[in-house]
Amino acid sequence: MSEHKSGFACFVGRPNVGKSTLTNALVGTKVAITSSRPQTTRTVVRGIVHRPDAQLILVDTPGLHRPRTLLGERLNDLVVTTWAEVDVVAVCFPADEKIGPGDRFLVGELGKVRRTTKVAVVTKTDTVDPGRLGEQLLAVQALGEETGTDWAEIVPVSAVSGDQVSLLADLLVGLLPEGPPLYPDGELSDTPEEAIVADLVREAALEGVRDELPHSIAVVVEEMGLREGRPADKPLLDVHAIVFVERDSQKGIMIGHRGSRLREVGTAARKQIEAMLGTPVYLDLRVKVAKDWQRDPKQLRRLGF
Numbered sequence: 001m002s003e004h005k006s007g008f009a010c011f012v013g014r015p016n017v018g019k020s021t022l023t024n025a026l027v028g029t030k031v032a033i034t035s036s037r038p039q040t041t042r043t044v045v046r047g048i049v050h051r052p053d054a055q056l057i058l059v060d061t062p063g064l065h066r067p068r069t070l071l072g073e074r075l076n077d078l079v080v081t082t083w084a085e086v087d088v089v090a091v092c093f094p095a096d097e098k099i100g101p102g103d104r105f106l107v108g109e110l111g112k113v114r115r116t117t118k119v120a121v122v123t124k125t126d127t128v129d130p131g132r133l134g135e136q137l138l139a140v141q142a143l144g145e146e147t148g149t150d151w152a153e154i155v156p157v158s159a160v161s162g163d164q165v166s167l168l169a170d171l172l173v174g175l176l177p178e179g180p181p182l183y184p185d186g187e188l189s190d191t192p193e194e195a196i197v198a199d200l201v202r203e204a205a206l207e208g209v210r211d212e213l214p215h216s217i218a219v220v221v222e223e224m225g226l227r228e229g230r231p232a233d234k235p236l237l238d239v240h241a242i243v244f245v246e247r248d249s250q251k252g253i254m255i256g257h258r259g260s261r262l263r264e265v266g267t268a269a270r271k272q273i274e275a276m277l278g279t280p281v282y283l284d285l286r287v288k289v290a291k292d293w294q295r296d297p298k299q300l301r302r303l304g305f
């Protein structure tokens, strides 16, 4: 029996090439916002493909949605860092649009990130005839040669018709290193990123007080989004979260002497979120008492149970 594989992949490409739609098709759940207008994906979006033989975690970097920043003087560090940290970067080229200077620049920069495996995906194959598709596949191959980028695979796919989607999943999984599942099975596969962030905050909040506060903590992410007006190469993700406890005494424990414990929790959680989403985070953490929330169906619903 072959070993279990796990790892990270991200889809990159110009706006509107179908990255979000493809992510949804692979994960099988709607996790990203799609729209016919470009650049609607405002926050980092990820999905997890759970399989018996593998776990594929799809990360989506915010900086990559802004071609103007990519075409600016230089790529921002965040993007390059993300590319270097994932196992596979899949560059998407829509079948119905010619390869342009934006694609050429992106692939050229990506080619400099040596260790990461690169895959080319020709998307929206349902929109063109086989002749045009063939031309596009050749053009993508030529672009690889021209920029010194070694495509591990060139895959045509249609997220809308579903054609080749499972083949793409197989190919991506095949490129992952051996490793155990990095996230619990099932639980997180179809939850939005807020739930994953809430989970990280909850873990940090329980650190060191598990015995005192066994199951009395719930975390709700109230708001999460990229801060407006930031320079494109210095994005900041604002996260506002509430830690719910059952009693006032627990609130005291959670906050600590003059807020010292809450600050520690906040710092630990922030680092986890940053590591996972690949973007700097401003985390606003508050503690509230939701009396007996475990027994109150209305509270439980509010807390997402």
Ligand SMILES: Nc1nc2c(ncn2[C@@H]2O[C@H](COP(=O)(O)OP(=O)(O)OP(=O)(O)O)[C@@H](O)[C@H]2O)c(=O)[nH]1
Pocket: 014, 015, 016, 017, 018, 019, 020, 021, 022, 033, 034, 035, 036, 037, 038, 039, 040, 041, 065, 123, 124, 125, 126, 127, 157, 158, 159, 160, 161
């Ligand atoms: N016909 C067809 N349309 C597609 C396919 N995939 C995506 N689209 C359409 O293309 C448009 C853009 O798709 P998105 O998934 O939002 O593209 P994106 O690359 O995530 O866009 P940004 O978030 O702006 O970067 C939407 O109108 C989709 O419905 C496909 O396989 N076939």
